[in-house]
Amino acid sequence: MHEFKTTYPDNNYTVHVGHGIFNKVMKHYTSHYNEVFYIVDVTVYGHFRDGILKDIEDPILIDSGESAKTFQSFMNLTENLLEQGIKRSSLVVVIGGGAAGDAGGFAAAVTLRGVDFIQVPTTILAHDSAIGGKTAINSSHGKNLIGAFHRPSGVIYDLEFLSTLPESEIMSGFGEVFKHSLLNSKEAARSLMAKTAFGISIDAIEESIIDGIKTKMDYVSSDEFESGSRKFLNLGHTLGHAIEYQYKIPHGQAIILGLYAMMYISNKTAENEIFDLQKYHEYFSGLDYPVGLLGEMDIEQMIDLMRHDKKNIKNEAIGFVLIDESFSPYFTELNISTLENYLSGIKESI
Amino acid sequence: MHEFKTTYPDNNYTVHVGHGIFNKVMKHYTSHYNEVFYIVDVTVYGHFRDGILKDIEDPILIDSGESAKTFQSFMNLTENLLEQGIKRSSLVVVIGGGAAGDAGGFAAAVTLRGVDFIQVPTTILAHDSAIGGKTAINSSHGKNLIGAFHRPSGVIYDLEFLSTLPESEIMSGFGEVFKHSLLNSKEAARSLMAKTAFGISIDAIEESIIDGIKTKMDYVSSDEFESGSRKFLNLGHTLGHAIEYQYKIPHGQAIILGLYAMMYISNKTAENEIFDLQKYHEYFSGLDYPVGLLGEMDIEQMIDLMRHDKKNIKNEAIGFVLIDESFSPYFTELNISTLENYLSGIKESI
Numbered sequence: 068m069h070e071f072k073t074t075y076p077d078n079n080y081t082v083h084v085g086h087g088i089f090n091k092v093m094k095h096y097t098s099h100y101n102e103v104f105y106i107v108d109v110t111v112y113g114h115f116r117d118g119i120l121k122d123i124e125d126p127i128l129i130d131s132g133e134s135a136k137t138f139q140s141f142m143n144l145t146e147n148l149l150e151q152g153i154k155r156s157s158l159v160v161v162i163g164g165g166a167a168g169d170a171g172g173f174a175a176a177v178t179l180r181g182v183d184f185i186q187v188p189t190t191i192l193a194h195d196s197a198i199g200g201k202t203a204i205n206s207s208h209g210k211n212l213i214g215a216f217h218r219p220s221g222v223i224y225d226l227e228f229l230s231t232l233p234e235s236e237i238m239s240g241f242g243e244v245f246k247h248s249l250l251n252s253k254e255a256a257r258s259l260m261a262k263t264a265f266g267i268s269i270d271a272i273e274e275s276i277i278d279g280i281k282t283k284m285d286y287v288s289s290d291e292f293e294s295g296s297r298k299f300l301n302l303g304h305t306l307g308h309a310i311e312y313q314y315k316i317p318h319g320q321a322i323i324l325g326l327y328a329m330m331y332i333s334n335k336t337a338e339n340e341i342f343d344l345q346k347y348h349e350y351f352s353g354l355d356y357p358v359g360l361l362g363e364m365d366i367e368q369m370i371d372l373m374r375h376d377k378k379n380i381k382n383e384a385i386g387f388v389l390i391d392e393s394f395s396p397y398f399t400e401l402n403i404s405t406l407e408n409y410l411s412g413i414k415e416s417i
Numbered sequence: 418m419h420e421f422k423t424t425y426p427d428n429n430y431t432v433h434v435g436h437g438i439f440n441k442v443m444k445h446y447t448s449h450y451n452e453v454f455y456i457v458d459v460t461v462y463g464h465f466r467d468g469i470l471k472d473i474e475d476p477i478l479i480d481s482g483e484s485a486k487t488f489q490s491f492m493n494l495t496e497n498l499l500e501q502g503i504k505r506s507s508l509v510v511v512i513g514g515g516a517a518g519d520a521g522g523f524a525a526a527v528t529l530r531g532v533d534f535i536q537v538p539t540t541i542l543a544h545d546s547a548i549g550g551k552t553a554i555n556s557s558h559g560k561n562l563i564g565a566f567h568r569p570s571g572v573i574y575d576l577e578f579l580s581t582l583p584e585s586e587i588m589s590g591f592g593e594v595f596k597h598s599l600l601n602s603k604e605a606a607r608s609l610m611a612k613t614a615f616g617i618s619i620d621a622i623e624e625s626i627i628d629g630i631k632t633k634m635d636y637v638s639s640d641e642f643e644s645g646s647r648k649f650l651n652l653g654h655t656l657g658h659a660i661e662y663q664y665k666i667p668h669g670q671a672i673i674l675g676l677y678a679m680m681y682i683s684n685k686t687a688e689n690e691i692f693d694l695q696k697y698h699e700y701f702s703g704l705d706y707p708v709g710l711l712g713e714m715d716i717e718q719m720i721d722l723m724r725h726d727k728k729n730i731k732n733e734a735i736g737f738v739l740i741d742e743s744f745s746p747y748f749t750e751l752n753i754s755t756l757e758n759y760l761s762g763i764k765e766s767i
Contacts, residue, residue, distance in 0.1 A: 138488070138492045142488045145556065145562075145563050146556060146557060146558065149556050149558040149559070149562055150558060152725070154727070154729070154730050155727060155728070155730060156730045176565070177523075177527070177563050177564060177565055178562065178563060179562060179564075179727045180551065180553065180564045180565055180566055181565070181566070201530070203530065206495065206496060206499050207496060208496065208499040208500060209499070212495075212499055212528065212529060213495050213527050213528060214527060214529075214530045215526070215527055215530055215531070215565060216530055216531070375502070377504070377505065377529045378505075379504075380504050380505060380506045
């Protein structure tokens, strides 16, 4: 089992990663609490209620996916916890994919003004979202617009949960794994590409997932509230979120497209070929990511969505994370007309 | 104008108190922000839209009183802020009584995972709730059960707002003023009683309100998250909340009854007469507080409600703040049967 610890000045927590570790590690945490409440993703519960999760009695079940993140679902969740007598001294354990973790984490953050919680991510995508203390639900104006920073007391990432993931989840989750490899180093990205050149298997990417967790932890430990370097984790997300919203494709797929656009813009901005675009185009297409969508995007619409992203604080320019010639991420602001040109260029290059 | 500053290690804020200070002090804050959003209590806006608040354009209006604190109202508030294009770099100004402050503050705490906000309390009661960074909405299981700790960037207490308060609001608000005087000193409480022996006027209690703000600030600065001494602010609230919930009387009136019960229990626990109960009974009754309700309370019901209070962390005992012989507050836990005896004693004494 791997154990990684955050490096905040205080109140640090551990991320436990391994196969078949859930029950053993859980015991370590629950023994400190009189009452433990379980919020479990209904799909995960279906797969593991007779297996890893067999000791959990009466969990509060929540939807898999974004429907867990509506106001109504949030209200049901908090009322349910209160109905069952949650106290400030209780522990909440949230088991599920990224959406369940976001919604369950937000419920833990605001019920009784915050109770301790453990994140138990069960998807590849959630290797990212479960770390860093961001919790949220969705607004009709966009994803994750209502939320809180609430550090978990621990994160238990039992890789056994990944065994039942459908192909689509693996493909989506890989988006963040690939992003972390780019943030890590050129070699990390190259190695991950080699291992997945003919398809993505959990076994092949397990090591990269673990490296991704470390990368994510470094960023969130040094900038918890996203005032500086944590922004780099937004690599590929500025356009990615707009694509996800507009074309209703899974998050990680949209991130792959956003990363491709980032590569194009990084090259243009550096006036140098940092990324061999043709190679990446072939690689992503070979893995069935819908790169062709970039050739059809509505530029005005994309720009309008990016302007309204909660991370964007200006109206006349859009913040972007790019990668420079030394393969380090940096933050820049692109004015609207420059960005329009770049997006046109991307459309034509597809 | 009085200016009091919190004494946290960092991110301190100032509480400004005075007559007719709102517009001048607001300018000082708003000049640092590109966008400012105003959430205003509809009753307050009605009174002051052509006066103190005449420069505010298109405020988001919210209900006065507890109906501002429903899930539905909270959802409307956040969606409204997002609809109007709130950004992380924006400022939210919440103007109103305690309920508006709680709900508006919570919206500011979780919209985009938290934006800066200014509290502008407009009632006596809100001299208490606007300070300390507690924000919340209500659950069907009780008051303030969903919320966040979110420090304001500043608090502007313009005493002009108090000029339109109805009698009932003054009477309710006085509950917390009286509590603060008890936490302050025996002399402070005695002096406040002398000034209000024949009725409560804003002029007579203004000085005590300001002292109350200082008392509250001392407590919240030394224990922001209520792990220790901030609990003392709960003086009179343990039974007070149960009475408020069960008998649907205004918060401050219930607190006066809770304070009377606290005096009785403090005397019994100390086996000494710290408080001259007859004198307080006459004083509170003379001011029309419904002390007689204590003679009719359903003891089992009261105990059940106190057990479920979010501040209570055990099932077999109930946490209480009492006052000792040196007139200092202290926290203790009373087991259920002891408490039943005390409540019976209070009923008989009325």
